Amino acid sequence: MAIPPRISIITVSYNSVATIEETILSVVEQDYPTIEYIIIDGGSTDGTLDIIKKYESHLSYWQSSPDQNMYDAINKGLGKVSGQLWMSLNSDDYLASSQVVSIVATYYKRYGSTYGAYYGNIIKKKGNIFRPVRLFTANYSVLLASEHCSFMPQPSTFLLKEVSDKVGMFDINYRYASDYDYFLRVAYNYKIKHIPTNFTIFRDHEGSITNRLATKMNEERLQIIQKYRKEKPVLFSFLFKYCSWAYYLLINRRFPIARLLKLKKSH
Numbered sequence: 001m002a003i004p005p006r007i008s009i010i011t012v013s014y015n016s017v018a019t020i021e022e023t024i025l026s027v028v029e030q031d032y033p034t035i036e037y038i039i040i041d042g043g044s045t046d047g048t049l050d051i052i053k054k055y056e057s058h059l060s061y062w063q064s065s066p067d068q069n070m071y072d073a074i075n076k077g078l079g080k081v082s083g084q085l086w087m088s089l090n091s092d093d094y095l096a097s098s099q100v101v102s103i104v105a106t107y108y109k110r111y112g113s114t115y116g117a118y119y120g121n122i123i124k125k126k127g128n129i130f131r132p133v134r135l136f137t138a139n140y141s142v143l144l145a146s147e148h149c150s151f152m153p154q155p156s157t158f159l160l161k162e163v164s165d166k167v168g169m170f171d172i173n174y175r176y177a178s179d180y181d182y183f184l185r186v187a188y189n190y191k192i193k194h195i196p197t198n199f200t201i202f203r204d205h206e207g208s209i210t211n212r213l214a215t216k217m218n219e220e221r222l223q224i225i226q227k228y229r230k231e232k233p234v235l236f237s238f239l240f241k242y243c244s245w246a247y248y249l250l251i252n253r254r255f256p257i258a259r260l261l262k263l264k265k266s267h
Contacts, residue, residue: 116190120199
């Protein structure tokens with residue numbers, strides 16, 4: 001009987017006492033037998049460590065020490081990964097069902113290294129409201145031209161370890177948008193595969209980096225876009241941008257004309 005591939009999950013945390021238990025439970029309750037679960041904590045002082053210790057028997061590795069930023073912590077976790085695939089699950093997000101890892105493993109067994117990354121849909125949770133976000137298979141041209149990481153969300157993406165060994169670690173000089181830079185590197189070198197299943201519940205709240213540091217994130221994102229446009233340009237960039245966002249809005253039943261006009265004007 002074939003041994004199922006080991007799949008590694010990294011959770012980075014810092015003062016996440018309000019959310020991390022739900023995150024941990026969503027991993028612990030997966031129906032998949034060979035999960036390597038790694039937690040990298042940034043030196044929490046709010047009770048987060050008590051929760052981590054509560055589930056210590058389910059962890060392959062954990063540590064708590066100061067880091068430079070979230071991506072530095074992910075890099076520390078990546079250095080401990082021994083699975084064929086890995087993903088980073090934020091401490092304020094959680095897996096959408098107990099079958100997520102099994103589904104990824106099924107696709108990996110079918111396609112193997114044909115794809116460098118597999119990613120699923122997300123569900124945005126704001127208060128008690130859940131909004132599913134449907135995605136589609138993208139590529140480097142779409143990711144760069146769209147000017148966002150929205151089509152390949154970091155919390156719902158599983159990457160091959162061999163891919164990460166080639167493209168390297170996250171660039172910690174980007175403090176807020178390094179995942180966009182990283183996934184552009186991956187998509188430039190490898191095909192990526194969308195799996196039409198809900199993978200992750202993404203908490204949309206005022207304290208999240210996405211909302212709290214939106215201005216700084218956008219500044220970094222624009223720096224990343226300019227770098228890749230210069231080094232690895234995309235022909236017919238506007239066409240990729242317009243069509244990909246139009247399709248995204250259509251499949252999610254959101255088709256605001258003003259948004260499309262804004263995209264066209266910004267070209």
